Amino acid sequence: MTLLEIKDLHAKIGDTEILHGINLTINRGEVHAIMGPNGSGKSTLSYVLSGREGYEVTGGDILLDGESVLEMEADERARAGMFLAFQYPVELPGVGGMTFLRAAVNARLREAGKDEVDQLAFVKLVRAKAKELGVSDDMLKRAVNVGFSGGEKKRYEILQMALLEPSLAVLDETDSGLDVDALRIVSEGVNALRGDARGMLVITHYQRLLSHIVPDFVHILAHGKIIKSGDKSLALEVEENGYAGLIDAAE
């Protein structure tokens, strides 16, 4: 079942076109990886998908469950099931973790015409999921991302993903800044969420993450275009030979 369809997507920031025609289809149950060197447009793709202001789509379309999301605001897309795990999660001083998580979950429930969460049950649920991901109670009490280490921030992103149960999860450089142990915990968290209900798009520079979260498909992004697609062996090829050869071959 088709979850996400990106059709000939062109996008620019200011006057500079960054994405020059991206085509990609993700079905439910699939994990796709996008790999590419710095400046290839990886983060731009994640922001364009999630509807960040300042990124202008100049051509093509993005369909989620068959519906175009281009006219939707970022929060509408999120409520429609799109989740972005940020490369650099943002600090929200003074905003309590529980307050934030509950607000996000309730926003979705309201959209679906459902009752909001029971406060006590929610706290219990968050604590249980947090424990699996090694997110301490103390972290839950603090303001969102404030004073968290790099690894803590990434685990907190995955915790949010677990609670929000998106249909499409976009993971932007989730491995950056993680040590081996943290990488394992985060990957286990992500793998636990794999399943027929959702698709995932894992954006990364290195193959390292993909040995923990093994993708069904791998795409190489360079200069704003997908230049090659394949299975997980393509990631190993990059690991071995770097991007240069692939890019040269494509050009």
Added chain:
Amino acid sequence: MAATQETIAAVEEATGQYKYGFVTDIEVEKAPKGLNEDIIRFISAKKDEPEWLLEWRLKAYQKWLTMDSPDWAKLNIPEIDYQDIHYYAAPKTAEGPKSLDEVDPELLATYEKLGIPLNEQKMLAGVAVDAVFDSVSVATTFREELAKAGVIFCPISEAVHSHPELVKKYLGSVVPVADNYFSALNSAVFTDGSFVFIPKGVRCPMELSTYFRINEKNTGQFERTLIIAEDQSYVSYLEGCTAPQRDENQLHAAVVELVALEDAEIKYSTVQNWYPGDAEGKGGIYNFVTKRGACRGDRAKISWTQVETGSAVTWKYPSCILQGKDSVGEFYSVAVTNGAQQADTGTKMIHLGEGSRSTIISKGISAGKSNNTYRGLVQVMPKAENARNFTQCDSLLVGDKCGAHTVPYIVSRNPSGKVEHEATTSRISEDQLFYCHQRGLDEEEAVSLIVNGFCREVMKELPMEFAVEAQKLIAISLEGSVG
């Protein structure tokens, strides 16, 4: 903690309107417009006051005539015609004894509508209320229960008769009549307000609160509140304020005096939501308030917490005079301005006593075309050995047509004193908004969440019931300021 949820509900419910803008249709008795000695005699006679108090009022009036309206604040206030105001307005039915059974049902309904049920069964457990409607107190709840603990909580007009010695001793002892133009005016014409006395060693068994409502057209409200906490006592006091939506400006010039004796603690919280006027600045309350507390005894503590979202113009500096050794003064403030509102608010911490300490946390949020100023004085006097002050003032700008200003005054005359002041000005970052949007929160909710986070250090000082109310108010006040 249910605040976010409640905030959303409140936002939906209010849809950008000042929801307390209704008028109660009730028969009132008013003094004729204008201010002169006869009006003051009229007010005094209405309250059946003793001669000494009338003399006190008349003296204040004479003093007021010689004074000028302060012009140092960063406020643009049109000339006020003090002869065009009713200085006394009272529901006719409010006179006489005020047992709850006798209160006019129309008044009870008004307070019910404001979310302040005066029926003791329906009330929030543990909160006693004094309801002041225009110039008079119309009801005070839980008085008997409080009396058992020795606590006096009654309208000040009543205290003048029932406890003249206390009123005489403390009235004007913290805020002298001639302290400023508005305190002199208030001293001449004050009508009602609360009187609280907590005897030695008593911890007040419930929160006390006064709910001020201006209803009548062309009236001013000039309330006077006096709170005395004897040695080792404790009280937490809350006040809330609303007024109908009217095109003309109305004047509110209150004086609040707090006295904390040895080891006593007074916690005074305000949620001020007077009608702010419309987006273009038409109408709204002029809120000119003098609030001051004296920590007279050693280790006495006075803590002011205010959430200011209303009024067209706010001129207000709740202050502490830290006389006692190791006495403590605190000021926690959130001031939100939107539309054409103007606020010039802050505090004064006067350190006289050895080891006295003060903390000032001020969060100003400006939106629309409003101007929001923090103005504060920290003064360390020569005998205030080892005095400490810490001040943090943060301003948040929402939109590019408003202004945020910080004007701290620091006077230090003791080398062992330590004064620290920090201030920042910023706006909500695009990153923060996007992060919230990506988690499914819309613009209003995201802003409300981030702003409430910005204010958290202050909000956590409010009693629980008030914190929820205050969060709603902030969200409502900022409506229409983003997007």
Added chain:
Amino acid sequence: MLPNNLQQTAAALAARDQFAATGLPGAKSEPWIYTRLQDVVVNPAQSAQASTSSEAGLVLHFDNGLLVSDDVTAPAGMVIRPFTDADMADFAAYLPDDHLLGTLSVGHVTSAIMIEVEAGAQISDLLTLRFTANVADQSAHPLVFIKQGAGSQCRIVEHHESHAALSAPLIVMDIGAEAVLDHAKMQADTDSTKHLSLTVMAVAEKADINSFTTAIGGQLARHETHMHLNGEHADVALSSIYMARGTQHQDMTTRMLHHVPNCTSSQLIRGVLDDTAKGVFQGKVVVARDAQKTDGQQMSRALLLSRQAEADAKPELEIYADDVVCSHGATVGELDETHLFYLKSRGIEADEARMMLIEAFLLDTLETVRLEELRTSLTTAIQRWMTGV
């Protein structure tokens, strides 16, 4: 280069009228709440008392308010000349409206000099402005107008060592686009002299200003500086150290006016106060509606060395633009006892330990001075102040 009839120019006459009409600020005047002016003697010096100076180098010497340097050879790219009548009006236009210090000295001008630096000129010589006086009942009102062309570079130091009733210099600097200015002021007037100065800088785009003030003299001194950031991407760093003892009164008042976007300003202020001295810092940062992306920082610290000393501060932010980073901080306190004890425990004598700590307190500010050759004399002046010599 003696003054011509500048006192009879329209600008001077208007200023004198204004000054006479307003008089000294009253008790309720907000800009003067911490510095009360009394017994200000306005008795402009006459040319008869002026001596001549034979100081070598690029030095403009004002003695008793009058320029006494003859035959100063300006380096290539710099023109030094007396004011014309038109210059008076031009100069006055830079001053804030109805400002006491402006009307005072424009109205009673004793000498006025124009310094023009051509566009692109790189003047490596240090230009010294020396202000001296030795007549106790007179006032000095020198005007200095510096116009720095686009892309030029200039280095200026003011030395104030007057003995007079009043030394009230007015300095206006118009700094062109991409110009670089290193400026320092060392004020060490005698302790019976009042010093009331106003310095106005108008800063064009991408200009780079480093200005440093050391104030250790005078009975009462007010150093008021107004910085107008008129062009984008200008960068202004302002640092001040003031030290006062006895009954001295030192007042640092600054206004940092961000009129346009993308400028950076920083201010570091350090005060040391002993005996019954009083120190004042008033600093206002104003960010106009359009001045987005402003970065305005200000930090003031005062150290009280005696029980009777007093420090007053009023750091102000007035902000109308939303995308800015502005902050200020102010602290007042004494030397840290634990630091003193630590030094003493290492065998350092109390007085020396105190000096070390005061020097440490001033260090970060001293390090901002870009005029390298002044650093030694600055340190010496500070040390001399501390040892009371």
